[in-house]
Amino acid sequence: MTDPVVSGHISIVPRPRASRRTRFSHHLRNEWQLYVMLAPTIIWLLVFLYTPMYGLQIAFKDYSIFRGVSGSPWIGFEHFETLFNNDQFLRALRNTVYISFYSLLFGFPMPILLAVMFNEVISQKFKKAAQTIVYLPHFISSVIIAGIVITAFSPSAGIVNTVLGWFGMDAVYFLTKPEWFRPIFVGTTIWQEAGFQSIVYLAAIAGISPTLYESAVVDGASRWQMIWKxxxxxxxxxxxxxxxxxxGNMLEVSFEMIFLLYQPATYETADVVNTFIYRQGVQGGQYDLAAAAGLFNAVVAFVLVMTANTISKRYSRTSLW
Incomplete structure (x- = not known):
């Protein structure tokens, strides 16, 4: 027992520190409404995200739907060896890296530019109208977006080939040309998502203190200088x-848009890891091979986000954790 501390005629005995479990129980009794509100989300995560992880072990098994996950024999890394000896998988991995790199190079700066432009617009009516126009594609189904793209690049009635015809050029069916698939896909995803993604940067800009801009105006700074400084x-x-x-999401290329736009003629540049997994697992019934490809995809994504977070934390002191 801790000796009492005597101060004058009053003996002060330090209260024993409550254990972590006791503190949590006390907090749970006082804030039980918040935990009830959180419960549906936790249940959803457990049922739909964590429970399916049990099936990841089929990536290391000779899986049979008749024997089940637990009854299928272990074969180690055989499926991963098969993947890296499969020309189709290597082609899909290469295409995924290329498309992701182009999307990052051209697509990532676009929401930032839009946010800065919206912040500089003086007319509120024009600003609201412009924001509505650029946000709208995000809320349109990918099926409709793909239909618009297919129609726009149609060799017979597409607006792109119509414009080319005005200059005496022959019609081109762009979506059957492997060399045109990546530019069309990257441009489509930028058009669909850049406006909605700019909301995050607009919110960050809204948090900037107005006194900084007022001080810059007093010092005679131009609008370009205020943007850069x-x-x-x-x-x-x-x-x-x-x-x-x-x-971290570089290998998670939009499956829906790729699936709706690509065709066997463009597999050379359009086939990605997600579409490879779909063909092998759903269409081909090779669930174990598809699981191995999906697990590889997830591991690479984890390594990428960890590496990027570590580099950012070391050099900019900004990180996710």
């Missing part, structure tokens, strides 16, 4: 966090 440096932590998240 105040706006962009102030939202740099947000840009870095979004970049880390984007790098």
């Amino acid at each position: 105040i706006t962009l440096p102030s939202i740099l932590p947000t840009i870095i966090i979004m970049l880390i998240i984007r790098i």
Whole structure:
């Protein structure tokens, strides 16, 4: 027992520190409403995200739907060896890296530019109208977006070939040309998502203190100088966090849009890891091989986000954790 501390005629005995479990129980009794509200989300995560992880072991098994996951024999890394000796998988992996790199190079700066442009617009009516127009594609189904793209690049009635015809050029069916698939896909995803993604940067810009701009005006700074010296440096932590998240999702190329736009004629440049997994697992019934490809995809994404977070934390002191 701790000796009492005597101060004058009053003996002060330190209260024993409550254990972590006791503190949590006390907090749970006082804030049980918050935990009830959180419960549906936790249940959803457990049922739909963590429970399926049990099936990842089929990537290391000779899986049979008749024997089940537990009854299928272990074969180690045989499926991964098969993948890296499969020309189709290597082609899909290469295409995934190329498309992700182009999307990062051209697509990542676009929401930042849009946010800065919207912030500089003086007319509120024009600003609201412009924001509505650029946000709208995000809320349109990918099926409809793909239909618009297919129609626009149609060799017979597409607006692109119509314009080319005005200059005496022959019609081109762009979506059957492997060399045109990546530019069309990257441009389509930028058009669909850039406006909605700019909301994050607009929110960051809204948090900048107006006194910084007022001081810059007093010092005679131009609008370009305020953008380069105040706006962009102030939202740099947000840009870095979004970049880390984007790098972690580099191998997660939009399956829906690829699936709707690609065809066997463009597999050379359009086939990605996700579509390879779909053909092998759903269409080909090779669930174990598809699981191995999916697990490889997840591991690479984890390594990328960890690496990007570590580099960012070391050099900019901004990170996800």
